[in-house]
Amino acid sequence: MTLSFQSLGLSDARVEHLAKNGFTEPTAIQEQAIPHLLSGQDVVGQAQTGTGKTAAFSLPILEQLDPSDKTVQALVLTPTRELAIQVSNAISELNDDRRVRILSVYGGASIERQIQRLDRGVQIVVGTPGRVLDLLGRNSLKLDTLKWMVLDEADEMLSMGFIQDVEKILKAAPQEHQTAFFSATMDASIKALIRKFMNDPITVAIEMKTTPKRIEQAVYMVPRGWSKSRALQPILELEDPESAIVFVRTRRAAAELTSQLQAAGHSADEYHGDLNQSQRERLLHRFRQQQVRWIVATDIAARGLDVDHLTHVINYDLPDSVESYVHRIGRTGRAGREGTAISLILPYDRRKLRQIEDRVGQRFDIRSIPTRSQIEARHLEKLQTQVHEVLAGERLASFLPIVAQLSEEYDPHAIAAAALQLAYDRIRPNWAESEAPEEPIPVYSSKPRRNGDRRTPRPRKSFEPPKKKRSSRREPIGDRK
Ligand SMILES: Nc1ncnc2c1ncn2[C@@H]1O[C@H](COP(=O)(O)OP(=O)(O)OP(=O)(O)O)[C@@H](O)[C@H]1O
Numbered sequence: 001m002t003l004s005f006q007s008l009g010l011s012d013a014r015v016e017h018l019a020k021n022g023f024t025e026p027t028a029i030q031e032q033a034i035p036h037l038l039s040g041q042d043v044v045g046q047a048q049t050g051t052g053k054t055a056a057f058s059l060p061i062l063e064q065l066d067p068s069d070k071t072v073q074a075l076v077l078t079p080t081r082e083l084a085i086q087v088s089n090a091i092s093e094l095n096d097d098r099r100v101r102i103l104s105v106y107g108g109a110s111i112e113r114q115i116q117r118l119d120r121g122v123q124i125v126v127g128t129p130g131r132v133l134d135l136l137g138r139n140s141l142k143l144d145t146l147k148w149m150v151l152d153e154a155d156e157m158l159s160m161g162f163i164q165d166v167e168k169i170l171k172a173a174p175q176e177h178q179t180a181f182f183s184a185t186m187d188a189s190i191k192a193l194i195r196k197f198m199n200d201p202i203t204v205a206i207e208m209k210t211t212p213k214r215i216e217q218a219v220y221m222v223p224r225g226w227s228k229s230r231a232l233q234p235i236l237e238l239e240d241p242e243s244a245i246v247f248v249r250t251r252r253a254a255a256e257l258t259s260q261l262q263a264a265g266h267s268a269d270e271y272h273g274d275l276n277q278s279q280r281e282r283l284l285h286r287f288r289q290q291q292v293r294w295i296v297a298t299d300i301a302a303r304g305l306d307v308d309h310l311t312h313v314i315n316y317d318l319p320d321s322v323e324s325y326v327h328r329i330g331r332t333g334r335a336g337r338e339g340t341a342i343s344l345i346l347p348y349d350r351r352k353l354r355q356i357e358d359r360v361g362q363r364f365d366i367r368s369i370p371t372r373s374q375i376e377a378r379h380l381e382k383l384q385t386q387v388h389e390v391l392a393g394e395r396l397a398s399f400l401p402i403v404a405q406l407s408e409e410y411d412p413h414a415i416a417a418a419a420l421q422l423a424y425d426r427i428r429p430n431w432a433e434s435e436a437p438e439e440p441i442p443v444y445s446s447k448p449r450r451n452g453d454r455r456t457p458r459p460r461k462s463f464e465p466p467k468k469k470r471s472s473r474r475e476p477i478g479d480r481k
């Protein structure tokens with residue numbers, strides 16, 4: 001049974017405001033976390049990507065903060081700048097009291113302007129650790145009246161790359177405050193840190209062992225002797241993504257693949273840490289406005305981003321960690337929508353793939369690169385769906401006189417087929433330039449699996465890092481050259 005927002009302890013006015021924003025029923029994490037947060041407890045909240053964790057931690061803060069007090073009462077830390085902006089926008093949308101001021105603070109943007117805003121009085125600050133520390137150091141941000149501290153993407157924030165900054169920030173907060181950690185992934189290694197930073201926390205965990213069912217996950221093997229960029233082409237022809245994030249490992253790979261996609265006439269742009277902050281924000285804005293269809297990104301886009309029309313996530317390169325896979329694919333299939341996640345693999349990726357399978361509790365069947373006839377069939381199927389939609393619409397009537405005229409000479413079936421041919425020719429790939437094979441290319445395997453393929457998936461708690469080289473330290477979300 002789903003509870004209402006009201007029964008969770010939120011005020012009538014807030015519930016009404018939520019309904020206006022399309023929030024009629026709480027999601028599972030909201031249902032379970034909000035009452036604990038309202039009662040003053042520390043909370044560790046784990047729930048799948050795209051299930052409304054932002055509102056789960058923001059609503060109790062908005063409900064209980066004192067709007068007449070102009071000092072900073074809540075601080076939310078996020079691992080990336082764009083996430084700081086997005087979360088502060090989300091909180092602003094949930095807020096209906098004009099006295100409540102929310103500010104995002106992050107690097108790459110004018111610190112003076114952020115200081116001015118803080119001076120004028122802000123109750124909720126959302127920021128990246130680096131800039132928050134900078135502002136604390138200048139005494140522009142003061143935390144002595146802080147009541148709530150939230151780590152969004154907590155496992156990332158407590159990873160080696162961020163932990164020292166986070167500790168310094170926590171030291172600046174008063175003893176008495178409420179702490180909340182939220183993420184879609186929390187591995188066992190952060191338990192000790194939770195004990196260190198939290199006061200008898202309650203853990204609210206929802207469906208942690210799997211990824212959202214609404215995300216269809218597909219894996220393609222790059223054929224022997226093919227480059228990945230060549231293999232990507234028939235996949236894009238088959239899927240024809242409305243809107244996609246293509247994840248690559250390095251900034252350089254992002255730039256290269258973007259150039260290739262653009263040269264082939266696609267609407268694509270690159271998104272990574274070599275861009276300056278205003279370029280990053282501008283691109284994300286164009287992507288949200290659907291002015292760019294595909295972005296080629298490093299892992300700086302893996303966590304938290306909420307772009308509602310995103311239909312596809314493509315792992316051009318597999319991520320380094322299983323957590324990152326979960327977050328990347330979670331950019332699609334949000335808030336009850338459907339989405340598709342596609343991964344391209346090479347034979348040596350099989351081990352990593354196995355770890356991903358264990359984590360998401362699913363075996364993937366490895367597909368070979370789409371053939372021309374598969375692509376053709378998919379396009380015809382799509383065309384048929386579109387014809388159904390057009391038949392249900394009204395604009396159709398204006399074409400009827402042409403049909404009447406043509407039917408003096410031709411059979412109506414032939415006329416319909418001719419119109420379909422015209423439509424199909426516009427959407428089908430240009431086969432002369434296509435890499436799509438005529439015949440399926442067999443998926444090759446390096447070694448047979450030792451225990452055969454019959455193992456049932458066993459969800460695992462966390463990712464086992466490969467034995468060599470990598471230590472348990474993880475880089476902060478950033479990206480590689
Ligand atoms: N109760 C609700 N009713 C309708 N939509 C909701 C509700 N709660 C959240 N949403 C919407 O769901 C989307 C995803 O929410 P959010 O970004 O908070 O997910 P998340 O759990 O933080 O995901 P991630 O792990 O990827 O960060 C947002 O667009 C948000 O507006």
Ligand SMILES: [Mg+2]
Nearest residue numbers: 053054152304
């Ligand atoms: Mg989130």
